[in-house]
Amino acid sequence: MSELLNMLFKAFWVGCAAFGFAILFNVPRKYLATVWIGGALVGLIKYGVLLYISSSIILATFVAALVVGIYSVVIARIRREPPMILTIPTVIPLVPGAFAYRTMYGLIKLTGNVDADYSRILSETVRNGALTLFIILSFTIGIIIPYEIGKEIAKKIN
Template identity: 50%
Template structure:
């Protein structure tokens, strides 16, 4: 039961992070509640998959894909482009810690390192860099694929069941 509360709490904070980026990008005020919801649901999806032992790259892809699919009906209902909802909601999923660790490893490699620790630092930096790269690619694909799949019809022509 405490895990459910933890996921709900993290969803609230991820939603607020999405709103923060939305305000930074100057999106219309009418879109903010939907951005909060989409950001929270996408982040919770990623966290649940990680909690059950999933890969962080696939978890990021699943969360971003959910955000992409949810942004299509949100665009229809709020009369805004889907990117207004998907981009601020996906930015909190960007892997800042992996990129930071990669940069620290590269800085250590540029400094004075001993030959015995050089390969360990190099392996760590490359691993963190590849994780960063693949997570960013999965976020981009997760947001883009739903919009490309539904591109046949305009969001205005889509039938939304209410």
């Protein structure tokens, strides 16, 4: 029960982060609730996948981005707006800031003294850099797939 409550708590705050980025990017007021719902959906899916299906943050990020990409395309199609208005602020909370920070910090440490910890620092830096890269690629691909499919469907309908 506490895991589910923790997941809902995280989803709420991911929705709040998406809402904040929507305000920062001047998303029209009528879409702010939709962006918050999308952000909460991202949080639910990401932490739900991490908790119950796989421990891979890359897979969890991809699935969350794919679902929010579909959500954004559908809502944007209904409202006749570009889907990126809803998608961009919603997926920004998926950006792997901690891994990117650890990568940069490790690179800075590697430029310093060469000591016994050099290989450990190097392996941690490469791991964090690879995680950062693959997480960014996963949410980018997860967003692009529904967007491109939506464009093809729109071409066939019109």
